[in-house]
Amino acid sequence: MRLSALIRLNVNGEDHALAVPAQRTLLEALRYELGLIGSKQGCDKGDCGACTVLARPRGAAGRGEAILSCITLAHDAQELAITTIEGLAGPQGLDPVQRAFADCGALQCGFCQPGMMLSARALLDQNPKPTLPQIKEALSGNLCRCTGYTKIYEAVQVAAGLRSPAQRAPVRSERAEASDSVAQPVKEFAP
Amino acid sequence: MMTLPDLNVLRPASVAEAVEALRAHPGARVLAGGTDIVPNLKYGMYDTQHLVALRGLSGELRFVRESAGPGDLLLGAMCTVDELARSEVVKARLPALADACGQIAGPQLRRMGTLGGNLCLDTRCVYINQTHFWRNALGYCLKKDGTVCHVVAGGKRCVAAASNDTAPVLLALGASVKTVSPRGSRELPLREFYVSDGVHNTVLAPDELLTEVRVPAAAASRRQAFAKLRTRAAIDFPALNLAVALDLDGKVVRSVSLAVSALAARPALIKGLEDLHGRTADALFANELGRRAHKQCKPLTNIGIDPEWRRELLPVLVRRTVLRAIG
């Protein structure tokens, strides 16, 4: 049995009492003690942002700033009010950021996205109409390998009301006509 | 996950309690924002099990204020680098510092990391900032558990790189730091704070805490600029960084300071610039500063980016940064 101490965490508006050793990180406490598996482990040392949660001092207004839970000790999180991805949705359903990410194709594998959505949420809480450079800057600590970030920016703009969901990039989809170039095939065959 | 060892984390409520905790646990390390020490602990880079957490000192040590009298700017060590980057006072009076703070790491890390933590950032090297498994496979080195240096063949002194972004700016601006220990408090110029030893590159005693940075009032009237070279535009530590500060009288240089870092363990203040006082602040002057920096600075393989290229870049970066400072 490891030496543990009782701590109290406030996560998504709920108070939890748990006994964890001093070396337990906030990410481990969230995932393995509280069953909040939405925050992910990508690198476990602060390089990728997949573990991003929002934190504010207890009693402060708003949801707080984006921090990395894999390098925060659970004991140190006691004075904070934490919001994880599970806490973004409300009685009306998904948060506009979540809805926009789902609708705009910003979610491919989805693994980096809880962290990404929370960074976006923190940005919009503080700056409701961000410019594209500001969006890129705010998300620069969240690595994504699937999307090339393009649809993520779009989703943030939709969530901010800067772009309408229907205003998608038109499908610049062009039929390829049978080639009329002087093609010199090696060997033709019938389709 | 990379597991942490059993830790004993002490949580003092005041500076006095903090230094007493450090004294009582020789080898204990300081946990401020945790952005450097926690990853390094996961890498098994430190043997201690005792951490002295400074979160309880925010009340005492998180401030930006002016000193009585001379009007120096006093920055508490527990200010996060993000709040310094956004502070209207810092942006107005020390724009190069705000700029440097805004380029540290990535957004989340800036909200967690502190000024004190950045000034006391452990030195870095491609051969040390890895897991215990990796360092064992390579062969331990001077900085931890070994007797050889993988950067300098036959080297006896660790040359792991100073990798903080606030240090060059504060050096160029002539800042000083205040520390507290069981023996009392002292103030010393930042240029005396760093030493050329990659194992421990500051003069801080094991039971001594950095509490405050003082930037002279005159710094606000100096032309100043900061530059950081790194592969990516976020997250990465510097491959090179530098800061310049000038006193100009019209177009004439009254004084100039230039600091360059991410070389070896000690941020370098470029020496012998006094003869440039009285020169015109122009492109020739900027070139000359670059030339001198190139002469005095030798990047090493402690950072995994071609050192010869970095050395070639230095005069270009210096020149461009000086021209930016001049405006």
Place this chain on the structure above:
Amino acid sequence: MSIGERFPKSDGVVKADGSGLYADDIAFPRMLHAKILRSPHAHARIRSIDLSAAEAYPGVVATLVGSELPAKYGVIPWTQDETALAVEKVRHVGDAVACVAALDEQAADEALRLIRVDYEVLPSVLTPEDALAHPEIKVNEKAKVGNITKHVHLQFGEVDEAVAGAAAVARETYHYAGSTHVPIEPHCAVARMDADGNLTVWSSTQIPHYVQRELSRVLGLPQSRVRVIQPLLGGAFGGKSDPFALEFCVAKLAIKTGRPVKILYTREEVFYAHRGRHPMKMDVTLALDRDGRIAAVDNRILIDGGAYASFGLVTAYYAGQLLTGPYRFGTYRFDSYRMYTNKPPCGPKRGHGSVQPRFAFEVALDEAAAMLGIDPMEVRRRNFIGEFVETVNGQKITSNGFLKCLELVEEASGWKERHGGKLGRGRGLGVAGSMYISGTAYPVYPNEMPQSGVLVKLDRSGRVAIFSGASDIGQGVNTLLCQIAAEEMHCDPREVTVVAADTDLTPVDLGAYSSRVTYMVGLAAREACQKLAAKLQAAGGATFAEACQRAEAAEGAPLAATGGYRTQKLGGDYRGGTIGASPAYSFTAHVAEVSVDEETGIWKVEKIWAAHDCGKALNPTLVEGQIEGSVYMGAAEAQMEEMVYDEKGLLFGPSLLDYRIPTSLDTPELDSFIVESIDPGGPYGAKEAGEGPLHPAIPAIANAIHDACGIRIRELPFYPHRILKLLRERDARGARGKERAAS
């Protein structure tokens, strides 16, 4: 919302609200955590392993060594050369040696340190050149000759003659240094054995069916007693299409302990698992006739494979077989060696085996065209191979929208006005094209069964259930299935449940690799849905649910149907002819715009325009996502990705801080265009979109750098220090030229 529409992803909500379960989110009561001990040596014989101290460590429940799992495995049946844990030898730094299962991860880690392994260090070979030169240093006993995993030599026509008689010949050597996938989710597997002897393994894998087969063989369990389930998966890109040590270890330990066991790789371990893009040295000769038509291509490729074969057999073929379009040439030769070396094994990474040669080819094409004063766009048009043609190596190209791709990026980038030094010193445009497979005829293990199967069931409520073996790795195949159902049966695509990638429940699908899924699974799903659509049509009804009820009544049994995709006979009639033979090929063209700071060598991709012929965009949002993600990944390889090893075979920087992938601030603006050539064979005309769009990024960037500052960079990554060196050489040549002109 059916085919061709932007139907939001069917798993969007569970990914957005954080409730979706990835492998590490799965836990069971009494579950143990296991950790793997790895070799610190590149090549060593294991004299002994002493587990006693580890076994006695508090919290440790069981241990495992290689001799308990001696059966060899490997994704390709002819090159099964791996064991779950080392048996007798370790072959690279990071090779798995022993495993400890404990009550928590910390205890497992601490116990690992107590394992004593007595190694006899052996000489190692770390480059393919050394591996060739030292056959006596045998990396892997599977190699029949020295350290050669595979040697392929194929020739079509009289190459030397054609080259000798050509008007312009570009003959240069290119180097690609090797990169890795970096999925944000590390590998993770959980195993549980029930009291009846049924084993279940949840794993972050692209190939649940192969994992099932290999688990069965290595553990000595009947395949019918092994169940593999792929939960939500956090990125793969080819890095999870081999069976891995952790899967066998959790399974064996679950059997040994009678408790569930989990292994989650650390990020460092993901680097040692690797299976990334092979380093290649390529000597490329590309010859043009007077009119700029390709007269011949000759390619010698030396491939660095690492310590195990993985897909290396295929890599040796792909390196040459996938270059024969979109341009026509009738004379071709390639010679490739894939070598074993004492490093983490390489394997398939998005655009397996063809990204590197495509880089070399497209730069060579530009270079040869420049010798004749032909514009890069024009030379590509002139050599367009056409539709419904056969390539020189016997691959049948069906639909081909490449010309349209070129046209779109030419127009969007303002090529005519802006290319050719017109943007001023330090800024330029470059173009490149490519072709890729939509799956291959080659099913990895020989069998006559369908490569893909889908089962569709209709409920009286109108709910549709689709059982698909396909791996959704984020590309959205599960979403496509909903759309196909809606298209054929006119149900609501939001009322479709997809049960995927569970070997107990779903038909076999071979896996998400070689971009086979849209094409093959799409056709299988369409077949099943069409069968049901016919019955629904015949039954009639005011609503879909009513039609389901009437049809079930008419059937007298539950309404269900299956569909399959049967591999066609494709490819040239020679050994290896099927490898790279695809039922349909996709086509891509990129234009890249770069800026180069000539004082420092620091360069930036400002923008990439990418046009991709995917046949038919079944879901344009998903296709755009694949194009954008692919372009990002290609640009990343050009900018900053490299697996660097020291002289002892130790990987420099196995972390995301040292091995860098671009952040939002490092990613160029991406403009993607979809071209629809409506393939006659693909489902609704669709072809692949997952890998093809990556290929032209690297050469387009290289060609743009040439436009910007007149240098040819032939070595990846395009580090600033390499650019600066080439600029200096250019200036020295220029100075010499002026001297000569003056004298």
